[in-house]
Amino acid sequence: MTANARFVRGLADVGAADVAWAGGKAASLGELARAGVRVPGGYVVTAEAFSLAMAALDPAGALVREVGELPPGEVEAIARAAAGLRARITGAPLPPDVAAQITAAYRELDATVVAVRSSGTMEDSAQASFAGLQDTYLAVRGAEAVLDRVRSCWASLYNDESVAYRRRMGIGEGGLAMGVVVQRMLSPRAAGVMFTRSPVTGDRSVVAIEGTWGLGSALVAGEVTPDSFTVSKVTGEITGRRVGAKLRLHSFLPNGGGISVQAMPAALRGKPCLTDDEARALASVGRRVEEHYGRAQDIEWALLGDRPDCPALHADSADRIMLLQSRPETVWAARLRVPVAARKPRASDHVLAWLEKGL
Secondary structure, three states, rough: OOOOOOOOOEEOOEEEEEEEHHHHHHHHHHHHHHOOOOOEHHHHHHHHHHHHHHHHOOOHHHHHHHOOOOOOOOHHHHHHHHHHHHHHHHHOOOOOHHHHHHHHHHHHHHOEEEEEEEEOOOOOOOOOOOOOOOOOEEEEEOOHHHHHHHHHHHHHHHHHHHHHHHHHHOOOOOOOOOEEEEEEEEOOEEEEEEEEEOOOOOOEEEEEEEEEEEEOHHHHHOOOOEEEEEOOOOOOOOEEOOOOOOOEEEEEEOOEEEEEEEEEEEEOOOOOOHHHHOOOOHHHHHHHHHHHHOOOOEEEEEEOOOOOOOOOOOOOHHHHHHEEEEOOOOOOOOOOHHOOOOOOOHHHHHHHHHHHHOH
């Protein structure tokens, strides 16, 4: 990456402390790479690029203030204001220096096809998760298409759901910004998510894995019931296994075809997308990431290999694992932060309080 570039930085130059200028996703990916975990190569378009573009199209900040002043329950008003702001962002040309640096970084990456992913500066803390509220674009080909998708990712900061979520959470619009991650496009044999504590029971002694054949976008879109595996952190034993109804297959066609969405081949529908060794290898990577961050994680993964109907099982499982994101687990973290009842001097006081409420 060009040393004096203001608006793009290689993922290797990003770490957990850089959320303010790189966004949560980029900071996570860079931190994972620093920790020795494999991630797809790429770069981040910094939040400064977004701020410069926004200053050009909304110099007084009136459009952003309008969004920030909307009441949380005004769904139609949020939709109108957010749609107008998104249209302004996607329709405006990029500042010339920003466009030039993004284009140069894309050519330097030497990957014809890339994934372009939003990386908001307020996303994915232990207190709030914006997972799925901002946009990702797969199989983007060519510099002009990358520039268009960067604008689309910026605009997705103002997706209806994202704005409504911020209004409900009391998060102001001032100071918000969007980084964008541009990475080599993967063609995985299988992909999915894993949680380093059970999302159902909160059990910290297991890793819960969900996955499907091909790209994980089929799982995100709700088009498959994924396979699931529960792996003990203590023994490595697979203590739970369920094969899901995987009826749709999303796959990347590198030779110009983009993303293919088709019916899952019959031979794969009832076949687990992971072997036991692969599930254990994924759980081991999940444990490493959890230990690195010191808290439970929600992780997106991809497993490289040949076509789903012809898996390359001869290669070591750990060498074929790529992580696409790791964020703090929020469901059980939030439950543990909220006390069941206010602390009282004596245990009997709790009983009396329940009786007074008729419980």
